[in-house]
Amino acid sequence: MPESRSRKKPAYIPPPKAAGPVVNPTWLVPVMLTLMIVGLAWIVVTYMMQSQYPIPGIGQWNLAIGFVLILAGFSLTTRWH
Template sequence: MPESSSRKKAAYIPPPAKSSGPKVNPPWFVPVMLTLMVVGLLWVVVTYLTQSQYPIPGISQWNLLIGFVFIIAGFGMTTRWR
């Protein structure tokens, strides 16, 4: 009976090396993140203190939504902070 031929394995090639350093945020990232959260907080406080007349007159309770959008945008940036 003939002997089966042996299979040749391909040479092991290691995966490419990953970047050596950790990724960092640009210098403007943290100030923008904190500014969005503070502006949103101040917007909501002004809306409550002026009984929804300001910061933008005439849109009443929509001022709260605008303030919360600023706050949520700031917190959304915290998920990308390194």
């Protein structure tokens, strides 16, 4: 019985390694933590002042502002190495 032809695959060449370790920008961690803490404080003040402060007149939208600040802080954590 005849033998089938073997396929010649090229040898695996691993991708080149990065030149050095990836470094965080110096502003990243302080801004990330500040946004999360300010968002938490915003929500706490909103609950303690029964939705009258930090911005009077917008009611429960103060909660939305606090959550947006916290989400902005968490979105910066995706850039943290």
